[in-house]
Amino acid sequence: MKAKNQRLTLLIIAVVAMLGAVLLGMSALRDQAAFFYAPADVARKGLPLDRAVRIGGMVREGSISRHPDGVTIDFIVFDDSAATIPVRFTGITPDLFKENSGVVADGRFQPDGTFVASEILAKHDENYMPPELSRQAGLHKTDTLE
Numbered sequence: 001m002k003a004k005n006q007r008l009t010l011l012i013i014a015v016v017a018m019l020g021a022v023l024l025g026m027s028a029l030r031d032q033a034a035f036f037y038a039p040a041d042v043a044r045k046g047l048p049l050d051r052a053v054r055i056g057g058m059v060r061e062g063s064i065s066r067h068p069d070g071v072t073i074d075f076i077v078f079d080d081s082a083a084t085i086p087v088r089f090t091g092i093t094p095d096l097f098k099e100n101s102g103v104v105a106d107g108r109f110q111p112d113g114t115f116v117a118s119e120i121l122a123k124h125d126e127n128y129m130p131p132e133l134s135r136q137a138g139l140h141k142t143d144t145l146e
Contacts, residue, residue: 036104039083047109055085055115056104056123064099077103077115089117096122 001009036054037045055077063076072090087105097103102123107116 039077039079039085040081042085042109043081043083047111047113049109049111052106052108054104054106055087056102057085059097059099059101059103060084061099077105085115086113087115087117089120091120093120094122098122 036056037048038055039057042048042055057077057079060076060078063074065074067073069090071092072088073093074086074088077085077087087107089105089107097120104121104123105115105117106119106121108118109115
């Protein structure tokens with residue numbers, strides 16, 4: 001076999017191997033990927049019961065209720081539309097988690113429409129400053145940084 005043919009054969013084998021590795025990786029990650037849904041998306045498209053998803057929105061005022069076990073909470077997530085998602089979470093909530101604040105939750109939908117979250121992430125605006133830092137800077141809650 002000529003050297004030119006050997007190089008071409010090796011190049012083809014390398015490309016096929018790379019393509020196979022990419023396809024294998026994509027198929028492995030497909031089951032691990034979390035898709036993001038807003039309450040309006042869930043209302044429009046229906047409940048994605050077959051996979052882990054991520055939802056996001058605002059925590060409705062007056063919707064947080066704590067169970068007697070002390071670690072389970074129920075709350076409602078809403079967005080600009082009239083759509084809402086009831087959420088149940090068991091665990092310790094982030095410090096920034098509160099009513100009328102943004103939240104992102106990872107978990108799965110149940111057939112009854114409840115979202116059972118395995119993780120909650122609280123969102124904040126770009127002006128957030130940790131309480132410790134604001135005390136050091138001599139700022140109060142009504143003060144702003146300019």
